[in-house]
Amino acid sequence: MFDLEExxxxxxxxxAAALGDKADAIDELESHLREELHRLAxxxxxxxxxxxxALERLGPPRRVAEEFGKLESAGxxxxxxxxxxxxxxxxTGIGLIVMAVPVLRRGGALEALLSFHVLTVSMGYFAVLxxxxxxxxxFGFRLVRGWDEQAISRLQWWGxxxxxxxxxxxxxxxxxGAFWAKASWGSFWHWDARELGGAAVIGWNAFALxxxxxxxxxxxxxWVLGVTGNMVVWGAGLGPFLLETGLHGYGRTESLASAFGIxxxxxxxxxxxxxxxxxxxxxxxPSR
Amino acid sequence: xxxxxDLVAASAAPLVLSLLEDGxxxxxxxxxxxxxxxDGEIEWTDxxxxxxxxxxxxxxxxxxTWRTSESGRKRKxxxxxxxxxxxxxxxxxxxxxxxxxxxxxxxx
Numbered sequence: 001m002f003d004l005e006e007x008x009x010x011x012x013x014x015x016a017a018a019l020g021d022k023a024d025a026i027d028e029l030e031s032h033l034r035e036e037l038h039r040l041a042x043x044x045x046x047x048x049x050x051x052x053x054a055l056e057r058l059g060p061p062r063r064v065a066e067e068f069g070k071l072e073s074a075g076x077x078x079x080x081x082x083x084x085x086x087x088x089x090x091x092t093g094i095g096l097i098v099m100a101v102p103v104l105r106r107g108g109a110l111e112a113l114l115s116f117h118v119l120t121v122s123m124g125y126f127a128v129l130x131x132x133x134x135x136x137x138x139f140g141f142r143l144v145r146g147w148d149e150q151a152i153s154r155l156q157w158w159g160x161x162x163x164x165x166x167x168x169x170x171x172x173x174x175x176x177g178a179f180w181a182k183a184s185w186g187s188f189w190h191w192d193a194r195e196l197g198g199a200a201v202i203g204w205n206a207f208a209l210x211x212x213x214x215x216x217x218x219x220x221x222x223w224v225l226g227v228t229g230n231m232v233v234w235g236a237g238l239g240p241f242l243l244e245t246g247l248h249g250y251g252r253t254e255s256l257a258s259a260f261g262i263x264x265x266x267x268x269x270x271x272x273x274x275x276x277x278x279x280x281x282x283x284x285x286p287s288r
Numbered sequence: 289x290x291x292x293x294d295l296v297a298a299s300a301a302p303l304v305l306s307l308l309e310d311g312x313x314x315x316x317x318x319x320x321x322x323x324x325x326x327d328g329e330i331e332w333t334d335x336x337x338x339x340x341x342x343x344x345x346x347x348x349x350x351x352x353t354w355r356t357s358e359s360g361r362k363r364k365x366x367x368x369x370x371x372x373x374x375x376x377x378x379x380x381x382x383x384x385x386x387x388x389x390x391x392x393x394x395x396x
Contacts, residue, residue, distance in 0.1 A: 027354075028315060028338060028364045035316040035361070036334070059335035067339040 002047045008033070011055070018065035025068065033058060076157035081137050085130045089162075093123050110183055117176040124170030125201060125237055127162045128229040131208070134158055135226020139274055155222050159212045167205035174198040193243055197236025204232045220278035227271045234263050289329055296330060300340045301349075302383060305376040308350060308368040315341060315364065341366060349375050 008030060015026045033054055040050035058064070076082070100115045138155045177198070178188040189195060208225045238260050291299075307313060307321050319337055322330055344350045349372035355365050368376070 024364075025338060025342065027362075029335065031314075031361065031363055032316045032334060032338075035363075038361075057334045059333045063333075064335035064338070067336055068342070070339065 002051070004037070004047065004051070007051055011061075015061045015064070018061035019068060020065075022068065029058065029064070076154040079151075079154045079158065082134060082154065082158045085133050085137075086158075089123075089126055089130050092126055096122055110180065113176055113180045113183075117173050117180055119173075120169045120176065121173030121198060124166050124168075124173055124205075125233045127166035127169060128201060128205065128233045131159050131162045131166070132226045132230035132233075134162075135223045135229075136270065139223045139226075139270075139278075143277060152222065156212050159222055159225070160209065163205050163209045163212060167202060167209060170198060170201045170205065174202065193240040194236070197239060200232055201236050204229055220274065223274045223278060224271065227267055227274055231264060231267045231271075234260065234267075238263075291330060296332070299330075300332075300337070301344060302376065302379040304337075304340060304344060304366075305349065305368060305372055305379065308366055308372070309376060312365045312367045314366065318366075344372070347375075348372075 011033070012026055012030065015029065016023075019025060036054040036057060037047075037050050040053060041047065045053065096119050100119050103115045104112050134155055138151060142151065174195070177195070181190065182188045208229065211221055211225060238256065242257055242260060303322055304318060307318055313321070315337055316334075318341075319332055319334055322332060341350070341352075345352050345366070348369055350366045351369050352364050352366050354362060356362055
């Protein structure tokens with residue numbers, strides 16, 4: 001005697017074994033199965049025959065699970081490189097907080113404000129460097145392994161999140177810095193190189209967010225953004241130190257100038273490589 | 289005529305988004321609609337549609353809710369989101385562009 005509920009229970013068991021803890025997906029597939037059985041019954045098919053037809057149309061559990069598996073592997077959270085970068089970023093943040101705590105404890109309000117400003121600006125800048133690291137990683141991989149739409153989507157997904165962090169933290173840092181400057185130097189804004197650098201990083205983040213949030217994958221633009229982001233942050237962070245004058249001109253040293261030049265030189269070369277090779281990595285779409 | 293596997297796979301997302309543009313629907317009905325539209329030429333293995341739906345949901349192009357139909361059957365309904373509408377507009381442009389290009393080539 002054919003017992004539909006018994007068959008469905010057995011089928012659910014085999015689907016659960018293949019799909020794992022995707023109860024929602026199994027419920028949905030069961031709903032589909034019941035619809036199909038109902039239609040076949042209305043068409044006059046005997047229950048056992050309808051069951052076999054419906055199951056065949058649905059596909060074997062292992063095959064369905066494979067398709068769902070592809071979906072998972074495409075997920076942005078499966079990108080190990082991004083987790084590594086995120087781990088380094090989080091550790092840096094924790095380290096900076098640990099360093100800032102004694103200052104916050106012993107210092108007055110002004111010193112606390114300055115510590116908070118340094119912490120937020122640093123983490124904002126590091127967020128942009130994280131995007132740069134991921135973009136360079138992604139470009140290197142795609143150069144070797146060829147175009148992969150899902151990999152670019154992952155870069156966009158992580159890029160968006162780091163950009164938000166970069167935008168918000170840098171903005172908070174610039175604002176708190178402005179209040180500190182007002183209390184210490186008498187004015188919120190001095191058109192100083194470091195202040196302009198902070199504004200440039202905010203502008204870069206806003207542009208990157210706009211670009212990365214546009215639907216559709218744009219590998220070349222994500223790569224270019226990553227490399228230029230590194231340059232903007234390096235310029236904003238180290239650039240003012242190289243100036244002889246200005247509120248943040250703390251004294252130029254040769255080693256600092258060399259580090260600045262080497263970093264910028266490497267990134268200029270990387271930028272040229274990205275611009276020249278991105279077309280080769282991704283087959284060019286016909287222009288309208 | 290049988291469409292190649294690649295073409296069927298590539299057209300799955302725009303087909304689903306286009307069908308949902310006309311109103312909310314659920315997996316089984318979407319498959320039936322595609323069968324009717326293609327006069328049976330596109331034969332999706334039923335279980336293959338659901339990963340596509342879940343991918344579109346993860347991309348926030350469609351949103352899902354469980355509802356009970358008048359017949360008492362539970363169904364997971366999908367609706368096009370605003371982001372989905374934008375993606376569909378882009379897909380339309382791209383498919384029409386390719387269609388136009390191939391038409392020009394084959395008519396000449």
